[in-house]
Amino acid sequence: MRPLNSILSRVVVLHIVAVAITSLAMCIALSWLLNRATDNIHDEAMRKQATAIASHLRMGADGKPALQLPPDLQGIYSQPYNRYLYAVVDENGTVLFSSQANHAPVFSDWAKTDLSLDEARRGDATISGVSLRKNLDGKDFWIQTGENLSNRDALTDDITRGFFREVGWITVPILLILLVIDIAIFRRALRPLRHASLVAQNIGPTRTDVRLPADNMPLEIKPLMMAVNRALDRLDEGFRVQREFAADAAHELRTPLTVIRTRLDLVGNQELVASLRRDLDSISHLVNQLLEFAEVETAEISPDEIADLREICENVAAFVAPLAISQRKTVALTGGEEPVLVFGNREMIRRAVLNLANNAVEYTAEGTTVEFLIQRDGTLGIKDAGSGISPDERELIFQRFWRRDRKRSGSTGLGLSIVRRIVDIHDASIRIEDNPTGGTTFTVAFRAYLDGTL
Amino acid sequence: MRLLVIEDNDELAGLLAQGLRTAGYESDRFSSVEDARIALSTVSYAALILDLGLPDGDGLDVLRELRRRSDSIPVILLTARGGLDDRVSGLKLGADDYLVKPFALEELLARIEAQLRRPGQLLGASLKVANLSFDTRERRCLIDDTPQPLSVRETTVLEHLMRSKGRVVSKRQLEDSIFGLSEDVGSNAIEVYVHRLRKQLSEKGSKAQIHTIRGVGYLISEDQ
Secondary structure, eight states, rough: OTTTTHHHHHHHHHHHHHHHHHHHHHHHHHHHHHHHHHHHHHHHHHHHHHHHHHHHEEETSSSSSSEEEOOOHHTTTOOTOEEEEEEETTTTEEEEEESTTTTTOOOOOOOOSSSEEEEEEEEEEEEEEEEEEETTEEEHHHHHEEEEEEHHHHHHHHHHHHHHHTTGGGHHHHHHHHHHHHHHHHHHHHHHHHHHHHHTTTOOOTTOOOOOTTTOTTTTTTHHHHHHHHHHHHHHHHHHHHHHHHHHHHHHHHHHHHHHHHHHHHHHSSHHHHHHHHHHHHHHHHHHHHHHHHHHHHOOOTTTTTEEEHHHHHHHHHHHHHHHHHTEEEEEEEESOOOEEEESSSSHHHHHHHHHHHHHHHHHOOOOOOOOOOTTEEEEEOOOOOSOOOOTTTGGGGGGTTOOOOTOTTTOHHHHHHHHHHHHHTEEEEEEEOTOOOOOOEEOOBBBTTOOOO | OOEEEOOOOOHHHHHHHHHHHHHTTTTEESSSSSHHHHHHHSSSSSSSEEESSTTTTTTHHHHHHHTOOOOOOOOOEEEOOOOTOOOHHHTTTSSOOOOOOOOHHHHHHHHHHHHHHHHTSOOOOOOEEETTTEEETTTTTETTTTEEEEOOHHHHHHHHHHHHSSEHHHHHHHHHHHHHSSSSTTHHHHHHHHHHHHHHHHHHTTOOEEETTTEEEEEEEEOO
């Protein structure tokens, strides 16, 4: 099977691609959200620190601001820790208080608003924090708090890594489960379509009564199914008309022929009557063959019909034997007495065998035997001892109205085309071979029904 | 002997009646399902010749009704259709024989004759093939009117073949006719009886010949 030939496999492949892209996008989005969340936490912490420091900044009695930090706050800003920084600056940028030994501001350039988010580079490190305005006796001071991000990154990395180890992995199985569920959904959605395909497989040249189930079809497919069904309806109707025509024609032709025939029979056995009767017989034969031909052209067989080839051959052999005997010929059947079951319609197979047998009896030489050779695999050989058929005639003989000898009466040229048609609708094969001892063998291979039990 | 002919083509019905009269049968003819019903319920016929396509219905309906009433009157169907299913359904419904149009009058007469003398029918008759004849009442075989001494089983085989003159009788049918179901039949028993029969008939100058249709059965016909 070629890949991606079924709708389901296409959907699955596309779905896997979609899942992969979604997973990647989700990871990127999640890590961005995580970073933003940590940033928010950081900004909030800085603001709180600045507010806390601001609450300890007062105007001293000397008219200068004084900062009295409690010990727990002082600990946060201790030099060895070197993570958080603070400074208090006035509007000229003069540093009044600083947690750093060099008495530097945290941000030398800040927005000078009520509250601003600021960032500064210091060596390799990035300092990020806030500047908070506080007004003491009409003068503006800014309390700057900052955090060394090279320290914070380690923590964030921990969280991010921890997130993927402890939480993020869950997305993979969830997406996989989703994939499985989706496959199940698709299979379910495609079920009516698959069913319709199976039904459609049964539509062959010999079945026109099959219709596709349009009832449970998805809206997208329903018009297609209904269009196919309408086409089948029209085909069926065409077949029906032809069948009815053949039946009507049969009645309209055969009854007057019977009238003529009976009238002749009542006249008696004069020479003229006998020759008229022979003419009538050949017209009757032609009419019969034509009607038979029309009938098998539109015949249908259901795929589960089974017939006993051995029984059919016995019936046909018994049927043609009197004619053969009257012409100083005979028939014989070989191949055991067990039933030989094949797929097909008994009456149609009988017609094919009868046509072959009639031909064989007609062409076999006087004093010889037409043999029916039945094999257990559903193959039937009909062997005559006639003059044989040349290789270039072997295809021609199956064409309708082809006759080797146009002067020969009794031959319509339809018998073998009827045989060919019956062979075709039975999915069987036919071949013609020379016998080593002269004459011809027609071999028809039907599909054997191997189960053997009825 | 009165026969009933149901055929909607007047011309054909008339000709058939004429042909039957020549062969010694009286007949009534009607052309519809309705008339057939009335005729069958009022007169006792020896056999029914029934066309399938009738103007007011299907001849098979008449047949179906007859068999439902357990009426065993021999029925020979005439059909113009000769369709794949027709003959099968006709025989399934209990027809005794059928003829596809067009048929020879001689063929119809032969079929009627076969039906009227079939086992179960009261009529006894003399069966003839060339100079060989068989008296079904006395169960005797005659060649040129000289009675022939035959064993019981040889007689049974010959009777069977002669009842089906011109048609093949299968080996199994012959076995069934001379052996009970429980008896173990030797595989070549029938061949032995046929061989003996053949020998005796030819020695006594019979012009009838028993042909072997290998793998199928036997057939008796006039010597060619």
